[in-house]
Amino acid sequence: xxxxxxxxxxxxxxxxxxxxxxxxxxxxxxxxxxxxxxxxxxxxxxxxxxxxxxxxxxxxxxxxxxxxxxxxxxxxxxxxxxxxxxxxxxxxxxxxxxxxxxxxxxxxxxxxxxxxxxxxxxxxxxxxxxxxxxxxxxxxxxxxxxxxxxxxxxxxxxxxxxxxxxxxxxxxxxxxxxxxxxxxxxxxxxxxxxxxxxxxxxxxxxxxxxxxxxxxxxxxxxxxxxxxxxxxxxxxxxxxxxxxxxxxxxxxxxxxxxxxxxxxxxxxxxxxxx
DNA sequence: CTCGGAGCCTGTCTGC
DNA sequence: TGCAGACAGGCTCCGA
Numbered sequence: 001x002x003x004x005x006x007x008x009x010x011x012x013x014x015x016x017x018x019x020x021x022x023x024x025x026x027x028x029x030x031x032x033x034x035x036x037x038x039x040x041x042x043x044x045x046x047x048x049x050x051x052x053x054x055x056x057x058x059x060x061x062x063x064x065x066x067x068x069x070x071x072x073x074x075x076x077x078x079x080x081x082x083x084x085x086x087x088x089x090x091x092x093x094x095x096x097x098x099x100x101x102x103x104x105x106x107x108x109x110x111x112x113x114x115x116x117x118x119x120x121x122x123x124x125x126x127x128x129x130x131x132x133x134x135x136x137x138x139x140x141x142x143x144x145x146x147x148x149x150x151x152x153x154x155x156x157x158x159x160x161x162x163x164x165x166x167x168x169x170x171x172x173x174x175x176x177x178x179x180x181x182x183x184x185x186x187x188x189x190x191x192x193x194x195x196x197x198x199x200x201x202x203x204x205x206x207x208x209x210x211x212x213x214x215x216x217x218x219x220x221x222x223x224x225x226x227x228x229x230x231x232x233x234x235x236x237x238x239x240x241x242x243x244x245x246x247x248x249x250x251x252x253x254x255x256x257x258x259x260x261x262x263x264x265x266x267x268x269x270x271x272x273x274x
Numbered sequence: 275c276t277c278g279g280a281g282c283c284t285g286t287c288t289g290c
Numbered sequence: 291t292g293c294a295g296a297c298a299g300g301c302t303c304c305g306a
Contacts, residue, residue, distance in 0.1 A: 003299060032283090054300080081300045083284080099284090117283045119300065157276070166301085173299055223286080225299070242299095262277070265297085 002080045004139070004171030005214035006225050006233060008051045010086050013228035014058075014111065015049035017088045021106035022046075023060060028122075030101040030115075036124040041074060046106065053133030053170035055079045056086060058104075074124060075131045081119035083224045087112045116224070135170040138207050143169075148207075149200045152192045159195075159203075160188035161262045171211075175220055175242045178267045180210045182241045187273045188266045213238065241267040 002010070022045055026038040047059035055077040062072040078086060089095060090109040102113040102122065113120065125131050136143055136151065151168045163169065163177040172180070181188050183206035186199060195203065219225055219233030222243075226232060240250050244267060245258035254271035 006299075079300080082298070083300095115283095116285065117298090117300095119283065121301095155275090161277090164300090175299060220299075222299075263279075264300095 002054060002084070002219070002225060003173035003176050004051070004054065005176070005211055005217075005235065006219035007054050007056055007080065007171070008139070008215050009218045009233065010080075010228045011049055011051040011056045014056065014086060014088060017109075017228065018046050018058070018106060018111060019049060020045060021108060023104065023106055025105040027103045027105070028101070029097075029103075030118060032118050033101060033120075033122050036122060038076075038124065041076065041124075044074070045071075047073060052077065052131050053135070053137070053166060054173070055131070055133070057131045059128075073128070074126055075128060077123045077125065077131055078113065079121045079123075080115070081117070081121070083117040084113065084115040084120035085224070085226050086228055087114065087226065087230050088228050111228075133170040134167045135165070136168065137170050138172070138211060143204070143208070145201050145204045148204045149195075149197070152195055152200060152203075155192040157192050158189045158261065159186055159192050160264075160266050162192040164262075164264070169207075172207075174264050175239070176210055176214065178242045179240060180206045182267075182269060182273060183210050185272055185274065188261060188268050190274075241269060243267065 023041050025042060041060045044060040044062045047061045049058050057075050057077045060074050060076060064071050088109060089112055095112055099114045099116045100112060101115045104111040136147060155162055159181060160177055163172045184202040186203060214220060214235040217233055217235035218227055220235040221232035222236060241256050244256045246255050249256055249269035249272060252272045254269055256267055257270050258265055258267050
């Protein structure tokens, strides 16, 4: 389910809903989540809530050790993988238990973690540095044409597969990789290291444009994705190629094609992507 | 390094 | 209607 725009949407919506609230209790309902020592977060106050790569990170600020000490923070990161959802529930209503994997009780409500396929993960970090993803975030100031060019330069991988690797750029997944390549008019099987300077510029521009538009639309919803407020995204209305196998390319009218590349469906326009 | 395949899970949709 | 198979927004591991 969630790629960068969806995770960004969840983090942005969750932040004002839970920042400043006290963590009362965290319940895990799925053994696959392991047994992270979450009790150490009890009584701490939620600070920043932000996206890191494809993870939602929640800062838990503990009490100051003494009156001069600054509060000790820990960070809880949630990876939604394919079908995870983080939903804010105000008050003390009863929660649907189906697919409920974890519940973060805070004063005034709870954050519910639903995940039908159970691929999602929770991790507890003792320092902020540990929450940083390995790759470059395309929404960060460091994402320049030069930086993208350098990352691409050494690779003999097809562009579509390259874009899915989280150790180079973080946050892109199967939907946006296809959409970005369409916007950049680049063929998904073109080798990453073979791009001209102008093509790198196009890819850079397309990455930012597609992600910003998707964030503005609160992400893409097919079936699973919901925002923190239980709403759906609307970017699916703007998808040019993803899931549009056989339909006309919105730019040139040629039939959009689909093929499986490294186990994942790839969609592209055979006429205007070169 | 890269690729392909299997695996982790459950739900939904398609075609016979 | 029933059932098998394909497929799904992510990622990791293995062997070639």
